[in-house]
Amino acid sequence: MKKIGILGGMSAASTLIYYRKMCELMRDRLGGLHSPELLIRSLNFANIEHLQASGKWDDAGAILNTEARALELAGADFIVLATNTMHKLADQMMSGVTIPLLHIADATAAQIVKAGLKAPGLMATAFTMEQSFYLDRLRAASLQPVIPGAVDRAEVHRIIYDELCADKVTPVSRSVYEDIAQRLTEAGADCVILGCTEVGMLLSQDNVHVPVFDTTLIHCEAAIDMALRA
Numbered sequence: 001m002k003k004i005g006i007l008g009g010m011s012a013a014s015t016l017i018y019y020r021k022m023c024e025l026m027r028d029r030l031g032g033l034h035s036p037e038l039l040i041r042s043l044n045f046a047n048i049e050h051l052q053a054s055g056k057w058d059d060a061g062a063i064l065n066t067e068a069r070a071l072e073l074a075g076a077d078f079i080v081l082a083t084n085t086m087h088k089l090a091d092q093m094m095s096g097v098t099i100p101l102l103h104i105a106d107a108t109a110a111q112i113v114k115a116g117l118k119a120p121g122l123m124a125t126a127f128t129m130e131q132s133f134y135l136d137r138l139r140a141a142s143l144q145p146v147i148p149g150a151v152d153r154a155e156v157h158r159i160i161y162d163e164l165c166a167d168k169v170t171p172v173s174r175s176v177y178e179d180i181a182q183r184l185t186e187a188g189a190d191c192v193i194l195g196c197t198e199v200g201m202l203l204s205q206d207n208v209h210v211p212v213f214d215t216t217l218i219h220c221e222a223a224i225d226m227a228l229r230a
Contacts, residue, residue: 001037002227005076005099007067009042010083011165014197014216018082021220029224036227039076041067045165048086052127061092068097078102080223084196084215085125088133105134107222108193108215109141115211117191121146121184123177123203124195126157134195146189152180156199164198177202185210 004022008015019040026036043063051060064086068079078100081087087104094101112120120138122145128134129147138145148156159173181192181203191211194200200214 002077002229003037003039003075004223004227005071005074005079006038006040006082007043007064007071007079008040008082009045010048010086011045011198012042013165013167013201015040015042015082017197017200017216018080018220021217022224025220025224029228036224039071039074041071043067049161052085057089058092060086061089064089064093065095065097068093072097072099078226080219082197084134085127088127088131102219102223102226103137104215104219105137108213108218109138109143111213111218112143112191113141115191117211119144119146119188119190120213121181121187121189121192122195123148123156123180123184123192123199125160126153128195129153129156146184146187148180148184152183156180160196160198164201169201174202174207178207181208
């Protein structure tokens with residue numbers, strides 16, 4: 001079994017989901033008392049969010065690079081970055097690191113292509129919905145992502161940072177997200193990507209009428225596959 005290095009804390013809420021889901025998956029695969037071998041480095045998200053908000057992405061990237069190197073030195077065989085948004089800094093983070101990064105957008109795109117779908121609606125932070133680092137990965141897989149309008153993007157982003165990252169889940173915000181997902185399908189989306197690791201706290205296949213691709217769950221499944229691969 002390969003050792004998984006998880007770089008998390010962005011937010012802590014999503015990292016909890018990663019840990020729980022990976023343990024469930026490994027137990028399902030191997031049975032008994034099996035669980036994955038993990039190294040977890042969980043950052044203080046307040047510091048990272050401040051750098052995001054102030055546009056100091058290079059400083060954030062330097063922090064991630066230090067942590068990725070530490071995970072490698074500690075014995076990780078590959079790295080899982082437990083956040084969608086911070087994949088913006090994937091190249092800087094992995095500079096000088098020799099173990100691989102399991103990229104969340106690539107894992108998600110592969111599942112959408114496998115399902116025969118083409119036009120995923122994307123609900124994520126504003127950074128992920130509006131910048132090229134994530135959308136280009138989807139387009140490289142011949143997908144045609146659909147993003148919400150400006151007002152909806154702002155609301156999706158606000159709920160992530162003000163509520164979900166603090167483990168706050170409300171019926172009002174769930175309804176808002178359901179409405180935005182519906183508008184994405186009306187705009188031509190044939191599926192919906194839950195493109196922030198916290199979005200699955202509000203949306204699932206139970207309340208979205210097109211196929212849902214939860215990046216957190218997909219990432220965890222890909223990580224367990226990689227850990228068990230000979």
